[in-house]
Amino acid sequence: MKLFDVYPLFPIEPVKAQGSWLWTSDGKKYLDLYGGHAVISIGHNHPHWVASLKDQLDKISFYSNSVKNSLQEKLAEKLGQVSGYPDYQLFLCNSGAEANENALKLASFVTGKKKVIAFKKSFHGRTSGAVASTDNPKIVAPFNAGHDIAFLPLNDEPALISTLNHEVAAVIIEGIQGVGGIQLPSDSFLRLLAAKCKEAGALLILDEVQSGYGRTGKFFAHQFSGIKPDLITLAKGMGNGFPVGGVLIAPGIEPWSGMLGTTFGGNYLACVASLAVLEVIEKENLMSHAQSIGDHLIHAIKKISAIQEVRGRGLMIGFDLPQLHTDLRHHLLFRHQIFTGEAKPNVVRLLPSLALLKEEAELFLHSLHLELHP
Numbered sequence: 001m002k003l004f005d006v007y008p009l010f011p012i013e014p015v016k017a018q019g020s021w022l023w024t025s026d027g028k029k030y031l032d033l034y035g036g037h038a039v040i041s042i043g044h045n046h047p048h049w050v051a052s053l054k055d056q057l058d059k060i061s062f063y064s065n066s067v068k069n070s071l072q073e074k075l076a077e078k079l080g081q082v083s084g085y086p087d088y089q090l091f092l093c094n095s096g097a098e099a100n101e102n103a104l105k106l107a108s109f110v111t112g113k114k115k116v117i118a119f120k121k122s123f124h125g126r127t128s129g130a131v132a133s134t135d136n137p138k139i140v141a142p143f144n145a146g147h148d149i150a151f152l153p154l155n156d157e158p159a160l161i162s163t164l165n166h167e168v169a170a171v172i173i174e175g176i177q178g179v180g181g182i183q184l185p186s187d188s189f190l191r192l193l194a195a196k197c198k199e200a201g202a203l204l205i206l207d208e209v210q211s212g213y214g215r216t217g218k219f220f221a222h223q224f225s226g227i228k229p230d231l232i233t234l235a236k237g238m239g240n241g242f243p244v245g246g247v248l249i250a251p252g253i254e255p256w257s258g259m260l261g262t263t264f265g266g267n268y269l270a271c272v273a274s275l276a277v278l279e280v281i282e283k284e285n286l287m288s289h290a291q292s293i294g295d296h297l298i299h300a301i302k303k304i305s306a307i308q309e310v311r312g313r314g315l316m317i318g319f320d321l322p323q324l325h326t327d328l329r330h331h332l333l334f335r336h337q338i339f340t341g342e343a344k345p346n347v348v349r350l351l352p353s354l355a356l357l358k359e360e361a362e363l364f365l366h367s368l369h370l371e372l373h374p
């Protein structure tokens with residue numbers, strides 16, 4: 001059997017990883033400034049994360065959601081405490097798309113409506129409602145296209161005011177748009193959005209799948225604005241590479257038996273991986289570390305004249321490249337052995353581990369200078 005060939009691949013095979021470093025099958029060492037699409041939060045193979053998973057594997061690795069699993073409660077407790085949402089409820093699932101799918105479904109259950117507002121350049125995943133609220137017609141199949149979604153320009157207050165009415169079930173917005181090229185909703189726009197959702201009786205869904213888990217220096221990117229969304233979706237950094245996702249649900253939203261469900265969500269291994277991530281974030285002060293290394297990187301990149309614009313918060317950084325340097329990412333990878341990410345058409349995305357060291361950031365900046373101002 002052949003693999004279904006949907007991923008453009010680099011001819012590179014990582015076989016070992018530690019911290020912000022990857023080693024490949026041909027013996028080379030790469031600096032990882034991308035964390036496998038923002039997934040590596042506490043660093044590759046963090047010893048506490050590895051030990052937690054190994055320890056759990058020796059006990060029990062899977063049963064089902066029809067029996068008590070106190071690890072889920074322990075995770076909910078810890079996540080509530082570290083994120084600043086102790087009074088919210090947690091639904092556990094397995095990926096970002098699934099988290100958004102469940103959030104959209106919940107909003108529709110709660111309001112009895114189905115219209116959704118999303119934003120231009122958004123990305124929310126590749127399943128039914130998640131892909132329908134993603135602003136990329138190329139990946140929306142006719143089967144997914146039947147949803148009632150209005151796409152508004154980000155930060156456009158008049159467009160929001162004229163579209164957000166009593167017919168809307170939910171507004172879904174990323175804490176910071178990732179795939180869209182590191183575009184930030186302004187704090188004032190988020191505050192207006194939260195107020196208008198309340199007025200219209202629509203639920204506000206904050207997709208923090210990429211921007212959450214401490215990456216920006218706060219646990220969630222939207223916390224800079226002081227708003228409290230009805231639903232917050234998580235995945236990526238949550239398990240540091242172990243597949244896990246979740247929805248944080250505001251206190252007033254009542255569950256009923258069978259309302260949501262999944263076979264694998266909240267399994268023992270996912271819970272211990274997620275708990276280990278939170279323990280390390282706390283113990284190693286990774287949120288404030290991400291903020292200070294991120295500030296340093298943003299400041300230094302802004303000084304490079306060949307770079308047109310730098311955007312981001314903490315360790316979620318994007319910068320625009322002029323036409324002359326559109327192969328920069330390729331050169332960083334093959335000449336300097338540094339992984340970075342991209343956003344179409346010309347944005348370089350940096351999404352490293354929150355534990356990126358200052359000297360690792362310097363190594364990247366040095367390579368960037370060599371490429372842009374040789």
Ligand SMILES: Cc1ncc(COP(=O)(O)O)c(C=O)c1O
Nearest residue numbers: 095096097123124125178209210
């Ligand atoms: C903001 C955002 N939401 C949702 C998703 C989908 O997550 P997953 O690939 O885990 O389904 C992504 C993935 O890139 C994302 O960046």
